[in-house]
Amino acid sequence: MAQRNKAPDKRDRILQAAVRVFAQKGFYVARVADVAREAGVADGTIYLYFESKEALLQGLFEESMDRILDMMRELGGEGLPPAERLLQFFERYAQFTEEEPELAEVLTVQLRESGKLMKQIATKRFGEFLHLLIGLIEDGQRTGAFRQDLSARTVARAMFGALDELSLSWVMSDARWRLKDSCRELLDVFLRGMSASAEAARLEGLTPGPVSDTSARTVRAERPQSAQGPTPAKTEH
Amino acid sequence: MAQRNKAPDKRDRILQAAVRVFAQKGFYVARVADVAREAGVADGTIYLYFESKEALLQGLFEESMDRILDMMRELGGEGLPPAERLLQFFERYAQFTEEEPELAEVLTVQLRESGKLMKQIATKRFGEFLHLLIGLIEDGQRTGAFRQDLSARTVARAMFGALDELSLSWVMSDARWRLKDSCRELLDVFLRGMSASAEAARLEGLTPGPVSDTSARTVRAERPQSAQGPTPAKTEH
Amino acid sequence: MAQRNKAPDKRDRILQAAVRVFAQKGFYVARVADVAREAGVADGTIYLYFESKEALLQGLFEESMDRILDMMRELGGEGLPPAERLLQFFERYAQFTEEEPELAEVLTVQLRESGKLMKQIATKRFGEFLHLLIGLIEDGQRTGAFRQDLSARTVARAMFGALDELSLSWVMSDARWRLKDSCRELLDVFLRGMSASAEAARLEGLTPGPVSDTSARTVRAERPQSAQGPTPAKTEH
Amino acid sequence: MAQRNKAPDKRDRILQAAVRVFAQKGFYVARVADVAREAGVADGTIYLYFESKEALLQGLFEESMDRILDMMRELGGEGLPPAERLLQFFERYAQFTEEEPELAEVLTVQLRESGKLMKQIATKRFGEFLHLLIGLIEDGQRTGAFRQDLSARTVARAMFGALDELSLSWVMSDARWRLKDSCRELLDVFLRGMSASAEAARLEGLTPGPVSDTSARTVRAERPQSAQGPTPAKTEH
DNA sequence: GATGAATGAGCATTCATTCAT
DNA sequence: TATGAATGAATGCTCATTCAT
Numbered sequence: 007m008a009q010r011n012k013a014p015d016k017r018d019r020i021l022q023a024a025v026r027v028f029a030q031k032g033f034y035v036a037r038v039a040d041v042a043r044e045a046g047v048a049d050g051t052i053y054l055y056f057e058s059k060e061a062l063l064q065g066l067f068e069e070s071m072d073r074i075l076d077m078m079r080e081l082g083g084e085g086l087p088p089a090e091r092l093l094q095f096f097e098r099y100a101q102f103t104e105e106e107p108e109l110a111e112v113l114t115v116q117l118r119e120s121g122k123l124m125k126q127i128a129t130k131r132f133g134e135f136l137h138l139l140i141g142l143i144e145d146g147q148r149t150g151a152f153r154q155d156l157s158a159r160t161v162a163r164a165m166f167g168a169l170d171e172l173s174l175s176w177v178m179s180d181a182r183w184r185l186k187d188s189c190r191e192l193l194d195v196f197l198r199g200m201s202a203s204a205e206a207a208r209l210e211g212l213t214p215g216p217v218s219d220t221s222a223r224t225v226r227a228e229r230p231q232s233a234q235g236p237t238p239a240k241t242e243h
Numbered sequence: 244m245a246q247r248n249k250a251p252d253k254r255d256r257i258l259q260a261a262v263r264v265f266a267q268k269g270f271y272v273a274r275v276a277d278v279a280r281e282a283g284v285a286d287g288t289i290y291l292y293f294e295s296k297e298a299l300l301q302g303l304f305e306e307s308m309d310r311i312l313d314m315m316r317e318l319g320g321e322g323l324p325p326a327e328r329l330l331q332f333f334e335r336y337a338q339f340t341e342e343e344p345e346l347a348e349v350l351t352v353q354l355r356e357s358g359k360l361m362k363q364i365a366t367k368r369f370g371e372f373l374h375l376l377i378g379l380i381e382d383g384q385r386t387g388a389f390r391q392d393l394s395a396r397t398v399a400r401a402m403f404g405a406l407d408e409l410s411l412s413w414v415m416s417d418a419r420w421r422l423k424d425s426c427r428e429l430l431d432v433f434l435r436g437m438s439a440s441a442e443a444a445r446l447e448g449l450t451p452g453p454v455s456d457t458s459a460r461t462v463r464a465e466r467p468q469s470a471q472g473p474t475p476a477k478t479e480h
Numbered sequence: 481m482a483q484r485n486k487a488p489d490k491r492d493r494i495l496q497a498a499v500r501v502f503a504q505k506g507f508y509v510a511r512v513a514d515v516a517r518e519a520g521v522a523d524g525t526i527y528l529y530f531e532s533k534e535a536l537l538q539g540l541f542e543e544s545m546d547r548i549l550d551m552m553r554e555l556g557g558e559g560l561p562p563a564e565r566l567l568q569f570f571e572r573y574a575q576f577t578e579e580e581p582e583l584a585e586v587l588t589v590q591l592r593e594s595g596k597l598m599k600q601i602a603t604k605r606f607g608e609f610l611h612l613l614i615g616l617i618e619d620g621q622r623t624g625a626f627r628q629d630l631s632a633r634t635v636a637r638a639m640f641g642a643l644d645e646l647s648l649s650w651v652m653s654d655a656r657w658r659l660k661d662s663c664r665e666l667l668d669v670f671l672r673g674m675s676a677s678a679e680a681a682r683l684e685g686l687t688p689g690p691v692s693d694t695s696a697r698t699v700r701a702e703r704p705q706s707a708q709g710p711t712p713a714k715t716e717h
Numbered sequence: 718m719a720q721r722n723k724a725p726d727k728r729d730r731i732l733q734a735a736v737r738v739f740a741q742k743g744f745y746v747a748r749v750a751d752v753a754r755e756a757g758v759a760d761g762t763i764y765l766y767f768e769s770k771e772a773l774l775q776g777l778f779e780e781s782m783d784r785i786l787d788m789m790r791e792l793g794g795e796g797l798p799p800a801e802r803l804l805q806f807f808e809r810y811a812q813f814t815e816e817e818p819e820l821a822e823v824l825t826v827q828l829r830e831s832g833k834l835m836k837q838i839a840t841k842r843f844g845e846f847l848h849l850l851i852g853l854i855e856d857g858q859r860t861g862a863f864r865q866d867l868s869a870r871t872v873a874r875a876m877f878g879a880l881d882e883l884s885l886s887w888v889m890s891d892a893r894w895r896l897k898d899s900c901r902e903l904l905d906v907f908l909r910g911m912s913a914s915a916e917a918a919r920l921e922g923l924t925p926g927p928v929s930d931t932s933a934r935t936v937r938a939e940r941p942q943s944a945q946g947p948t949p950a951k952t953e954h
Numbered sequence: 955g956a957t958g959a960a961t962g963a964g965c966a967t968t969c970a971t972t973c974a975t
Numbered sequence: 976t977a978t979g980a981a982t983g984a985a986t987g988c989t990c991a992t993t994c995a996t
Contacts, residue, residue, distance in 0.1 A: 760984095
């Protein structure tokens, strides 16, 4: 039966071992004995903390996602503009991946496989995660910073997919470029793409260094269709 | 070794059955006997056409990807503007997913898991796929339509990630909205985000219906910000 | 159903292929498909001539043994002394092995394994084979050439074992010495050992008790029975 | 990998069960499950002690041969005459067979099949075994007790073959005569045949041509080498 | 007769899980 | 709590045999 109180360090050691092993071999290929060896405990010990191999993955998933969710929830104060908060979101996501690539890989890959394996488990926390993004976008839409002809859900999902893919490709590649930079670049594209007024759509001030935005202003007039009517009809998920 | 002559229909039946079964249960959970039953053949028959369960997945992956790659390669004539060709790319991707959701699911999920299972197999064809996207973006950058301060590779990867995620979420949801619409919406965001001149970034003319394209021409001034200073430094993968 | 009339050449090709394949891989490791390929026929064709894989071995065994038995039966005229006929027996056996080492190997090895696999099949013909040897020895005993205190059956069996072992070791070794010479050498030992006239040949001093190497000759008294009658009581098989 | 510490009794129980099962059904026909049942353990338990079915046979072979080799190595003191030591060798071999007929059967049969299955494994220990015999014979040749015109290797191999065959026939027959007696009888023949002093023991009259038993002495001219020295040229293996 | 694609029973092996110590 | 030997159900794969052509 899963214990959460006693010898929490052992439980953690098992979880961390599981992260490493699952990242390296994949959940199905990894053996419980592999995790036990990596954790430095006996096979049976794992079953003192987790009911099954699957429960181990579930525990790993839940606790990791909780940490990520916590990290994401304390995004810079509510007062900050949505673009700024999105930047923080992206950067934290990148930072998390860079700091714990193995965990990121497990989450990234298993989140897919989970569609079959533990839909119910993942759904809840992933839903929350997604809703954080959706909320940020909707905030921007409310304040008028972001186009309102977009489905926040669609954009959020796409953002997550893009972010996740960059993250995965970073994790998979041995050569290590700056994931954070790529994420900023990605956000820049998204922000421009979502910008209600063309000139606003910049990473103004967000990117390090002096960036001028001068050409931005001239653009504004346009997006008639956004004015005239939602070019891309909001889509539902 | 796989036979391609004998009874091609049987080989296909097995592949199709594998798609259904793998989509439903996942590769590792699925039993070879499940595929056999679904295909209406004996267990052993599968081994007349594929060397192993893994080879079955590989065959499935390769042939599907080849079809997708073929589909993507014959994108509208070279003369069309990159934005238009990207739209076709997105639409075809969406259409493929809508038409063969089970196959899409297998590819989408396994492409991740493949990181462990069949990296070498997937890499080649997925690389080609990615390069199609990269090529389209680079074309746009060359013609001046797209910003040149972006890493085509990063954007392509992000695009794929976003597209893939939308596709997956569509596949996973039982309710079926119009994936193609979401993809258009997604492309709209990307095109605006990548647009060299803000005003040019439109889906104008791309979406069905009366859309004027006139403003497009004015845009070309080109990549001021890129000139003024690298807003988001190009990142590498 | 086994056919013995039509296309006898095909049946033979299969048998010969079986000899090669069984010799090379062993009966259990060899696949029916291996034999078919070696024979240049389709898998199914084998079953037109033999009821089963086991029947194939049986056929192979029976026909080979029949040839060997025929060869052994026409040993030099009845008039020849047993020793001479034994020599012919040994030489023919050696010759057969040298000429058809693969077949010899199959017979030699399978005759053992056959203890489990086809006791009944082998028994009959092997029994005949053994009886030829026994007959030769008994003839010698009758004529007084050979000691009568030996069990012809025991000696025959031992002879066969020795012959078989030499044959096997010859077959197994890549270097090819003259098997026939070894067999003659072997026979020489046996003939001396069986010789009725050799009064010197005794088991003198072999029985437990105080024995000295030098006293060997003098000791005889200690083994009165050896002196008085058949030293080694005839043993039964 | 095989464990030797944990529960040595269990490992032994498995080995003993394997002996019984392999003896009864033969290695290839026997199922791992049969051995498990016979040993009173679960199927999987076998794999805690042996890597594979084949490794089980190997372990069985090695440990048994080691026991036999040990038994044979401690033959009566070095001071005893070779004939005496050979007797002990034969008797121990017979005793071993009589005491552990099933093991003897497995070794006897598998030693043949091993030509294909585990040549490398068997070779080493069987080689040692053979060399014990060869050594005994060469000792006798050195002391002048045995003829020096014989290849010790050939004779040893023949001895083993004869011994093995007697052993096998004893094992195979349900009726149980005294194997030890047969072996003594066999040794008697060999000793006489190898005896240096037995002037009567000749291959006289064995060569083709008109030979009469009585004319033995006259014939010699035809086989000059037989007269002058080593009658049968020493043969090599 | 000949073929060889198809069959499916059968088995070695694995590994998540248990439980006596 | 912790252990790790033992368990045995589960499964990928093989291959002797069949039979439609």
